[in-house]
Amino acid sequence: MRKKEVALKGIITVLMAVVGILFLLPFAWMLSASFKLEGEVFTYPIQWIPSEWIGFRNYEEVWFGKHPFYKYYWNSIKVSVATTILSCTVSALAAYGFSKINFKASKWLFFIVLATFMVPQQAILVPQFILYRMIGLFDSHPGLILLNGFSVLGTFMLRQFFMGLPNDYIESAKIDGAGHFRIFAKIALPLITPAVATYAILRFIWTWNDYQNPFIFLRTDALYPIQLAMQKFTSINGEFYSLIMAAAVSAIVPLLILFVIGQKRVLEGIALGGIKG
Amino acid sequence: MDNSQQVKVKRRRSSMQTKETIAGFIFVTPMLLGVSCMVLLPILAAFYISFTEWNMISGIKGIKWIGIDNFERLVEDKKFIRALKNNFLFLFTVPAYMIISLFLAIIINRYVYAKSWFKVIYFLPYISSVVAVATVWRVLFHPSVGPVNQFLMTLGIDDPPKWIADPQYALISVMMISVWISIGFNMIVYLAGLQSIPKDLYEAAEIDGAGGWYRLTRITIPLLSPTTFFLLITGIIYTFKVFDLIAVLTQGGPAGSTNVMVWSIYESAFVSLEVGYASSMALVLFGCILLITIIQWIGQKKWVNY
Numbered sequence: 001m002r003k004k005e006v007a008l009k010g011i012i013t014v015l016m017a018v019v020g021i022l023f024l025l026p027f028a029w030m031l032s033a034s035f036k037l038e039g040e041v042f043t044y045p046i047q048w049i050p051s052e053w054i055g056f057r058n059y060e061e062v063w064f065g066k067h068p069f070y071k072y073y074w075n076s077i078k079v080s081v082a083t084t085i086l087s088c089t090v091s092a093l094a095a096y097g098f099s100k101i102n103f104k105a106s107k108w109l110f111f112i113v114l115a116t117f118m119v120p121q122q123a124i125l126v127p128q129f130i131l132y133r134m135i136g137l138f139d140s141h142p143g144l145i146l147l148n149g150f151s152v153l154g155t156f157m158l159r160q161f162f163m164g165l166p167n168d169y170i171e172s173a174k175i176d177g178a179g180h181f182r183i184f185a186k187i188a189l190p191l192i193t194p195a196v197a198t199y200a201i202l203r204f205i206w207t208w209n210d211y212q213n214p215f216i217f218l219r220t221d222a223l224y225p226i227q228l229a230m231q232k233f234t235s236i237n238g239e240f241y242s243l244i245m246a247a248a249v250s251a252i253v254p255l256l257i258l259f260v261i262g263q264k265r266v267l268e269g270i271a272l273g274g275i276k277g
Numbered sequence: 278m279d280n281s282q283q284v285k286v287k288r289r290r291s292s293m294q295t296k297e298t299i300a301g302f303i304f305v306t307p308m309l310l311g312v313s314c315m316v317l318l319p320i321l322a323a324f325y326i327s328f329t330e331w332n333m334i335s336g337i338k339g340i341k342w343i344g345i346d347n348f349e350r351l352v353e354d355k356k357f358i359r360a361l362k363n364n365f366l367f368l369f370t371v372p373a374y375m376i377i378s379l380f381l382a383i384i385i386n387r388y389v390y391a392k393s394w395f396k397v398i399y400f401l402p403y404i405s406s407v408v409a410v411a412t413v414w415r416v417l418f419h420p421s422v423g424p425v426n427q428f429l430m431t432l433g434i435d436d437p438p439k440w441i442a443d444p445q446y447a448l449i450s451v452m453m454i455s456v457w458i459s460i461g462f463n464m465i466v467y468l469a470g471l472q473s474i475p476k477d478l479y480e481a482a483e484i485d486g487a488g489g490w491y492r493l494t495r496i497t498i499p500l501l502s503p504t505t506f507f508l509l510i511t512g513i514i515y516t517f518k519v520f521d522l523i524a525v526l527t528q529g530g531p532a533g534s535t536n537v538m539v540w541s542i543y544e545s546a547f548v549s550l551e552v553g554y555a556s557s558m559a560l561v562l563f564g565c566i567l568l569i570t571i572i573q574w575i576g577q578k579k580w581v582n583y
Contacts, residue, residue, distance in 0.1 A: 008388075009388055009389065009390060010390070012384065012388045012389055013388075013389040013390045013391065016384060016385070016389050016395060020395060020398040020399070023398060023399065023457075024398060024401060026410070026413050026414065026417060026457075027401065027405075027413075029413070029417065029424060030409075030413045033416075042419075042422040042423075042424070042427075044424070044427040044428075044431075045431075046424055089307075090307045090308050090311060091308065093304045093305070093307060093308070094304060094305045094307065094308035094309075096304055097300075097301050097302075097303075097304025097305040098305060101297055101300055101301040101304060102297055102301075103294075103297050103298040103300075103301035103302070104298065105298070105301070105302070106301055106305075109305055109309060112309070112312070112317075113305075113308060113309065113312055116312045116316040116317060118566065118567060118570050119316050119320050119563065120514075120517070120518050120562060120563065120566050121518075122518050122520060122538075122539045122542065122559070122562060123320070123323060123542075123559040123560070123562045123563040123566075124316065124319035124320050124322075124323055124559065125542065125543070125546070125559070126323065126326065126542070126546045126552055126555055126556055126559060127318070127319035127320070127322035127323050127326065127556075128315065128319050129546070129547075130322070130333065130552075131314075131318070131319065131322075146311075146315070147315065149311065150307075150308060150311030150312055150315055150316075152312065155308055179300070180300040180304070181300075184304075205404060208406070209405075209406040209407060209408075211406070211407060211408050211521045211524065211525070212520050212521055212524075215524065216543070216547065226406075227406055227407075227408045227409075230406075230408050230409060230412065231408055231412075231525060234412055241416055244412060244416070245413070245416070247409075247412075248409040248410075248412050248413055249409075251406050251408065251409040252405045252406060252409050255404055255405065255406070256401075256404070256405075259397075259400075259404045260397075263393075263397065266404075267396060267400070267465055270462065270465050270466065271465055271466055271468065271469030
């Protein structure tokens, strides 16, 4: 590359870095406020580095104070992990059934499943609520898990990958006397593990961040996942912005870690189907 | 092959087909059951309930069939019309973040070092929970002590807008936050689209002496049209479903200035307990999204071209 081009690229990189920092300023402010004394949160000009180091005092209050966050964290972990496992299992099974098993009804059954994708959940909240009230799933973790457990998106995505597997693998296994369950578990599923992992990470993130469903389908405080707890915490501690910011950081950090670990997969998954929860 | 052998083969084949069918049903049943109970049944119920008056507390017996009264009321309900209008105003966020994302994607794809860092930076708001992000913005936009207004005041603006507390600025504030959140997702999809454009097209254009503008408008943008179309459709659908941001930031206020369809549905169903009326709103929402999906089906073939 010519020298001029290298220099130009360098300058643009620096400019873009400045734009990037501006873009992330809200995060910086949040992080900084979470380490401040309440009285110093709004001092202006903004002190990005707190003048007095109070350590993790705000975080201690958030995590082990009156409304201990560790409980809500546990709820979020439980619900997100269970939803992810359920959704991956159901979707993988259906995806295999719709792509690698030859049966007559397959086509129109798949059409039914795809058609439900057009129904926005917001349009059926009321009947879902009534149904949950009637069958006793309202205000429970299993109910919440079931709400996000049947994903058309996941089925569709994994089906694409199953279709990419050569049929010879399955035919030769069949000749060896293997049934579909063995083929699914021992051959097909292991071959598309990367796709399942991508979908699992995305599903986990979406469930962790979900606010609408817990908001409508949960009432008991002890069952709250982190997003609801965060909202409650804000309304209780209305004026304690340093605590609220510590809570916000706590709500984001686990996902940040997951994202950094699975970065390549998440970005690929998003780019691949261009998917959105 | 004599006759009896043929029959045997046929029988074996059909028994194998039965086996396949049974296996097929077993594999897809959990999913089918799930979507039937969670989606199909509820949407049918929503259709029915939208023609009734019901407050849920009175039990199933309290359902009263009232025909299209709910829909007649909807047409004249100023609050709902405002919400619908706000949803349409919200649509302006889509082209806004798409243009910004495309611009960023082109720069990051070709003109910077440390690409993956930039991807992570712009993706962060998307990965963060809406509740946490919205809470932060609410504090940043605080009318008197918030950093945004303090900054504006040092710039000499004595009377800065009250942002989400001001009926005039509330919707635009929420929209700005929504743009900020959505940039990352759109940029990642655009980056993937850019990488799928064959490099030799650019090289050929360069040999022909084509300038940067020409390459952008004659190669990049046309070849990205499937991506653009996809992002436009998902973006529009997403704006119609917006709820979390509104619920955390403004709850439809102040003075209904940020009320949107889903928030209206929530309020009439779970606050004023008018379940029938809420369901009629839900059907309008469903109709909007159905319409967009149909446009997508037709448009995919018609408008996506090189």
